[in-house]
């Protein structure tokens with residue numbers, strides 16, 4: 152069964168002067184118990200989509216359901232069964248850790264004791280700070296408390312909007328491990344992230360940009376579709392190397408990626424060695440080129456270019 156169904160959802164914001172189309176005709180489905188990722192940069196429409204699915208906002212067009220309930224007609228049922236961790240300001244900074252958790256439990260007519268088993272794995276890590284104000288917690292601890300608060304009423308679908316943004320690498324890794332644990336309890340998880348490397352941790356992902364879905368697939372399904380050779384170039388002078396590569400008619404795409412430039416040629420049979428020789432003739436020091444496997448980010452760049 153699909154826990155989340157989104158059909159042709161569109162949303163436009165009209166301010167005094169500007170009109171922003173935040174979502175254009177977005178459709179996807181997430182199965183029950185799936186860890187589904189919405190992967191996209193700033194302004195992609197992730198938060199707008201979460202607000203529609205958690206019944207905080209109504210779409211202009213299209214339909215959506217959560218656990219079989221319609222987001223407009225059955226909003227009360229949905230509110231009881233979803234957990235939502237908004238990107239920002241979800242905690243009461245002046246309340247302590249345990250007060251925040253009690254508050255969310257009370258909102259849903261439950262208690263910490265009743266559902267402690269579900270949050271134990273997460274909450275036990277911050278319980279020793281239970282009398283500290285939420286505002287005084289580190290980013291990683293705030294995130295664990297926010298997740299505990301979103302879970303305390305035992306939701307069947309959990310919406311997490313950029314839960315790892317601004318969190319250190321170790322806490323990010325721990326957080327994804329926690330999500331996998333929750334998944335074992337048959338909770339459906341819809342999580343958004345701007346970090347492309349986190350896409351690989353989801354069962355399936357929707358790549359979203361400027362309110363449009365570019366692709367929906369498993370992470371390996373996305374990368375398998377790349378379908379052409381990808382090359383990584385480097386040299387001491389990376390700046391001029393980029394300018395020279397971009398200027399070559401054989402190069403269809405070139406962008407910085409970590410310590411290298413990723414390059415796609417117009418012709419899949421293009422010899423990278425020949426290109427390397429031409430660059431070497433220009434006097435580049437420590438020039439290197441090697442074939443690489445595409446990551447989700449490479450696929451994102453490619454899909455953005457071709458749309």
Ligand SMILES: Nc1ncnc2c1ncn2[C@@H]1O[C@H](COP(=O)(O)OP(=O)(O)OP(=O)(O)O)[C@@H](O)[C@H]1O
Pocket residue numbers: 164165166171172173191192193194195196197198199200238345
């Ligand atoms: N209430 C609003 N009024 C006007 N424009 C809005 C409103 N909410 C969102 N937008 C615009 O809609 C687009 C999508 O925004 P949204 O917040 O959904 O994106 P996002 O993917 O969550 O991005 P971010 O990474 O910044 O959180 C953006 O261009 C944003 O400026």
Ligand SMILES: [Mg+2]
Pocket residue numbers: 197198199238312
């Ligand atoms: Mg957002």
